[in-house]
Amino acid sequence: MTAFFAGIALPLFNIPLIIRLVKRKSAEDFSLSWAIGVWVCIVLMTPQALRSSDISFKAYGFVNIIFFSIVTLLVLKYRRKGSS
Numbered sequence: 001m002t003a004f005f006a007g008i009a010l011p012l013f014n015i016p017l018i019i020r021l022v023k024r025k026s027a028e029d030f031s032l033s034w035a036i037g038v039w040v041c042i043v044l045m046t047p048q049a050l051r052s053s054d055i056s057f058k059a060y061g062f063v064n065i066i067f068f069s070i071v072t073l074l075v076l077k078y079r080r081k082g083s084s
Contacts, residue, residue, distance in 0.1 A: 010060060039072040
């Protein structure tokens, strides 16, 4: 049961990053290759996580794809805005 809660809690640490990006309206200090690279890896892992019988891995995969997708979209949005 501890692993289940940890699987949900770990991706929640993206929330301060999301708040920081929104407040500053800038992502200049974030690498596009980092954000996209991590997101691609998460997207590739998610199907296996969702098919897994391990509820902890399934919870982690589900919550992680949601929160890191938000991070990646914000980095793309604010990097594009800053380069204009």
